[in-house]
Structure formats: structure tokens, C-alpha cells
Amino acid sequence: MDISVAPKEKVTPARSWFRSDATQRLLAFGALIILIIFFSAASPNFLQFNNLVGILLATAVNGVLALGVTFVIITGGIDLSIGTVMTFSAVMTGVFITFWGLPVPVGLVGGILTGALAGVINGTIIAKMKIPPFISTLGMMYVAKGLSLVISGLKPIYFNDTPEFRPITMGSALGSVFPNVEFLQIPNAVFILFGAAIIASLILTKTILGRYTFALGSNEEATRLSGVNVDRWKIAVYTLCGTFAGLGGVMMASRLNSAQPALGQGYELDAIAAVVIGGTSLSGGEGTIQGTIIGAFVMSVLVNGLRILSVPQEWQTVVTGGIIIVAVYLDILRRRKG
């Protein structure tokens, strides 16, 4: 951020429309709509029900990871470990259910808690040992990756003995109530994503944890001087982020009906990209859950649409990168104005 030329206080009380939070969501939302219109016009397959379900499913895991890291980014931090922590949680779920034969619900909770534990460790290292988030979570990224490989013995763990595991995300509770209505056959994963988003949004806007998330990112020293136990809340934020990564891991395992120990690295960057496209500032202090969800959809619509248009994989990656830069630049322009 360009500190030296940051505009001084507003003299006019009304914030210009370009700057307002509502508009920010509108901008990202507008971009999403434009992408959808573009791809629908370019290919008749895009709006097919199956394709739309594909997009929703593809967004589910990345979206859940992005929800968690939104909190961390609003505090002005970063969490690079969520991708491999997700994998580690999936592997541990496999250990609990397939290796140890624990009941599925216990395995699910265990998987999510695995992510939470990684978050506690991240938060403690950052808050107590004062190691910058970038470094400590980078370390955790490798640790989680390595542990996944060690524990799984480099091989995928399958959930073949527990047929009820896969439908947790891939089944459709809604669809089974209305078996004859095609457009209601939406997989549970999508509802899990939206449920998680609603919870995340409530935490961020209505609870004390959300308030301190913004306060930490806005001015950590002032927060400390106000008598807030900054370390404790920082740990809480990273724990929350880890919990979402754990949830993502369980969802991933269920969807693939297996824990794939080699998967995961790179997911953290997709999640961070979604958050940033959604208008959350990497310098901390501002951000919304709605924005993150929209950002996650921008990413998956883009990938899906380009694939439908038969754009080669390599070029999809190039375009995605360009879109991220454009999205963030628009956001910077928005901030500079007004």
C-alpha cells in the first residue's frame, strides 16, 4: 500500500459510491455475472445443470478454505499451511475411520479437530514466539505435507468399508426428499459450503472474535493498549482458520472417497486468491465473507468456463493469474478514489 501518499481524512462526510463496501461487493459480483454471461453466450454447455453442479462442487472445498483464511487475512496475517493441513486432516480422517475403525461421525470430528490443532500451533508460534505468519505457516505447510506422507505411507487411504462416508458430501439430502425434481439434486457439499459461510459471516460480524479480528488488522498496538489480550485472540483466529481447513479436508476425503496424501499444496493460493478477489485487503482491517464467497465462485467459474471452451490447461492458469491481478488492481483503484 502506498502509505506516503495515502489521502488524508475525508472532508465531505459522504463516502463516494465507488468506495463504499456495498459497491465493493457489487464490483466482484458484477465481475462474476459478466463471466457467467460471457461463458453462457460462448458455449451452450455452460448453463447445463450438470455443469453448474460441477462448478458448485468445485467451489465447495476451495470456498471453505477461503472462509477460514479470510479471518487471518483481515488480521493482517497470512496462512500458507491451509492446503496441506487440509490434506493432513483428510489423512487423519482416513486413519480414524479406515485404520482404527472408529465410527464415521467420530472420524469426521477427529479430522476437523486435526485442522484446528494445526491452527492452534500456527497461532501460538505467531503470537508467542513472534515469528511472522508468512514464515511460521510456511513451516507448517511443509510439516503437514510431510506428516501426511509419513502417516499414509505415501499411499491413498480409501474409505471402502464405510459406504456412508462418500454421500456426506456427494449425496443429496434435498434431492432425496424430492427424487423427481432434477434441479434439486444438489450435492450436500454445496450446502455445507453455504452453511459454513453463514456461520463464518455471523462470527465475523456479530461476535467478539470477529470484532477483534478487525481490530488486530486495523491497529494491533492500539488493540493491545486497549487492554485486549492480543496473543490469545490471534491464536483463536488461526485456530478458526485451521478448523475450516480441517472441514475442507474432511469434505475432500468424502468427495474422493479417499485421502490423497500428495494432494493439497497449491490449494492455499487458490483460497487466498479468492479472498483477495473478494475485496479483502492483504494489509488488514477490512473484508467480508460475502466477498470471499463471490471470489471463490469467480475462480471456479473461470476455470470451468475456460475448460468448456477447450482452452488448454496451461492457458487456463495464465488467464487465472491475469484475472487475479486485474481484480486486485480494481480494488486498489477503488481505495485510491474518493
Place this chain on the structure above:
Amino acid sequence: MSELLVVMEGIEKSFPGVHALSQSRFELRPGEVHALVGENGAGKSTMMKILAGVYSKDAGRILLKGREVDIPNPRAAQHLGISMIHQELNLMPHLTIAQNIFIGREPRRGVKFVLDDAAINAQTRQFLDMLHLNLDPRTKVADLTVAKQQMVEIAKALSFNAEVLIMDEPTAALTESEIDELFRIIRKLRDQGVGIVYITHRLEELFTISDRVTVMRDGQYVGTVKTSDTTRDEVIRMMVGRTIYETAPDILERPEQDIVLEVKNLNRGRVLKNVNFYLKRGEILGFAGLMGAGRTEVARAIIAADPVDSIEVYVQGKRAHIHTPSDAVRYGIGYLSEDRKRYGLTLGMDVETNIVLASFRKFLGALGVVKRSKTRATAEHFVKMLAIRTPSLQQKVKNLSGGNQQKLVIAKWLTADTDILIFDEPTRGIDVGAKSEIYKLLNDLAHQGKSIIMISSELPEILRMSHRIIVMCEGRITGELSAAEATQEKIMTYATQRGGIIQTTESAPTLSQVGTA
């Protein structure tokens, strides 16, 4: 004598390389306003931060109502009824006024984790009303002027209902009417039995508001006197340990006639309207006006720090195309920001780097390597010249006292050696001795042919230093006075000459700092 509320004695505090406090002491009675004064870096803020739990003391005792207490962190201080308004603003700009005031002790609804924003908004409105502040508690702090932010800090400190209230230079950014409001509140609290510690460099304020004065020098306790028994000169003598000459160096030498800077047709929305003026070589041009009159905005427009609707800048008679602040430096225009912490300094870097930062190019040798010996010599020179109190050139700037940071900003722009210098509130937060040093310096610079724009809210300072005075009101230039004809009354008349402009929702500004020197 009433029972003592706070006694601090034998206080020791060292930072790496700095013995900030040695055998220092302080006492506070209930129902008194106790002023704490001393030069920049004397240890006033450090002493009070120890009382507020921000720093821990190395040695010494703190007694609260006769009982020895341990204050390990700000939260503990709050529980003991001690609250502090810090010298530097300590707010969370992204949060609302109400959220800032209640940070750390939010009322919850039902379940333990759910916030009750309706409650904090309602309570905040009461605190704001108490201060006669017409602000919406839901306004984001980032959208307030610096003065209003300071008032929010004050409201926050009041909301603790503390028995010990510490104010570290609370008036540095306030307008006169806000200062009156603050004094009214302080007297009210005092009458309720609150003990108030009041740190300031504006010695006049002592005599308006304080009951007793304690002076510190070089981290040591010098003495405590009853305000009614002392004089301004006596306090100054205790502060600096010698007599200093406060009378201005008489300037008023005619500047040359050639114009070095001309600004035409400057417009920016409702903030600036048709501003035109020029600056001559060797001239000190004072910019007077109320807080919020648009003086800082003019400076920022010239160096292209803010977008404007229209502006024409001519440097040495030629049209200058300034699109970024670094363009301005290339045209020889330096701007010393009023908000040093945000725009003026790189706080995490050392003293030497900050001094040479704006003019690195001058210190490059072959292959672009920085010549350390040269940067060191320059930094040493300015540290000596401005009497900047620092243990070494390698000290991080954030560890300097507030006033010494301000001096550093000045050193930085003197190194850049620009021909046109814009000083925005150059003496804010600076002690008496250093103030007269800075006046002398401005004068010398003008003698050397540099041209200076001095924005100041202290009228006596403007009157004493300027060859010519421009007065602004609500974004327009409403008057121009030569040094000979200027008086406080004339400036005030121009400064309140509204041009039938639509009022913003901010309460009408009033003339600040009349009668201070």
C-alpha cells in the same frame, strides 16, 4: 493535605542504550490536575506508560492509595482505575467510533460471544454528548479529522470512569473550541475527585488548567511546584536548567522580488476553491486559518499527494508537471507533514537512514553503492544541529520520543536541500528550547535564499515568523497581509470570513490556538 492517590518513587527504566528514567518520582492527589513538563525526551511519556502498564519498570515502587501495586499490562491498569490518552493516536481506523471506545470490554448479548452493538452505540452517544460532540457513533474513525479522532480518544478515556486519568499532550491536534471543551471536562472530573496527569509543551495551558506542576529533566525528577506560586520563566528554567531567550530573532528582512513558486487555479471539490498565490525567494510565507480551512490540503495538492480537479504550478516561472510526490522533490519542493508518524518517517528504520532517505542519490558512489561515511557525517551534523536526543544514529526511529521524531522530519528535508520548503505545523509537540531553535533555523534558511511556506495554527508563531501571511477559510484564500499590517484580530477576521459555502456536517471550526506562543 489530602490523601495521596498515586505515588511513584525510585523509578528506573532503561531501554537498550538509553537510561530513560533514573530515580524518578511523581505523586498525584485526588481532585487535582497535575501537569508534567520537560524537554523532548525527558521521560514524561515513559514515566506515565509505566503507570498505565505499557512498560514495566526496572526498579522502584508504585503506591495506589497507599497500597503498593504491580501493573504488568494495560488491562491491569484499567482494573486499577488508571486510564491513559497516549501521545500518538491509538485508534483502529477501520472500526467505528463506538467500536473503538468499547474495544476490550464489549457488552455481550445473551450468549457470551455475541456482541451488542446497539448498546455500545447508545452508550457512546452519551459520552459524545458529554463532550458536546455531534458525531454518529457508527462513523468509521478513518473518516474523521485528526482533531475529531483525538476527541474520540478522550471520550474513550473518559468512558472508563477512571480515578487516575493520564493525558499525554491531548491538545496537540485540537482546535480552540475543542480545547475549551476538554478543559471544561477536566475541571468537572477534578471536582468529582479524579486525579489528572496532564503532559504538555504549551506552557500557557499549565496556568489555565493545572493545580501543580512537576518538572522532569533527563529522566530525573527536578521538582514539584504549586502552579499559583510559579511563573512561566521559572518553569522553563527548571526544564532546561538554564535561561533561554524566547524572544524571536527579528526577521523582517525584505525578501528578494523574484517569484520561485506560483500556484494558480487550484480546485478540489468542496475542499479547495480557486486558490492562487505565489512565493518569493527568501520569503517565509505564513498560512493561517482555522483547523480544516484547507491549508494542509493546499500543500498536499502542490506535491500531488492528493488528486485535485485543477492546478497549475510554476517553479521559477516555468510550468511544473508534478504527478507524484517524488516529482515534487525533483522540482525542489519538500513537504514536512503535520502527521509525522503516518507520512513523515519510516518508523522501523534507524535515525541515519531516515535523515538521508529523501536524498539518497546524493550519497551514491560508483556502482550505486551508498557512501556510508558521507551519510553518517550528514546525519551526525543534523542530529547535533537540531539537538536530537538519540543514543546513536542506529536507533530505530520508533524508539525516539515524540518531539525528537518531529525534529527528525525537519532534518530529513534539510538534507534533501530543496529550495522550497513547506512546513506543516513544524513546532507541534516540540519543547520550548527546540522551538526557538527551529525558529532560528527557519530564519537562517530564508537568509540563505530558501523559500518557505509555514502552515501553523499558532497565531503568535505566524505573526512572529512570516514576511507575508495568507489566510484561508473553508477552502478559499480570504485575505493576504504583510507582516507590518498583520495583527491577530485581522487574521481572525479573514479566517472566519465564510463565503456562503455549504457547510459540511462537521461542526463549525473555530480559531485555534489564539494567544499561545
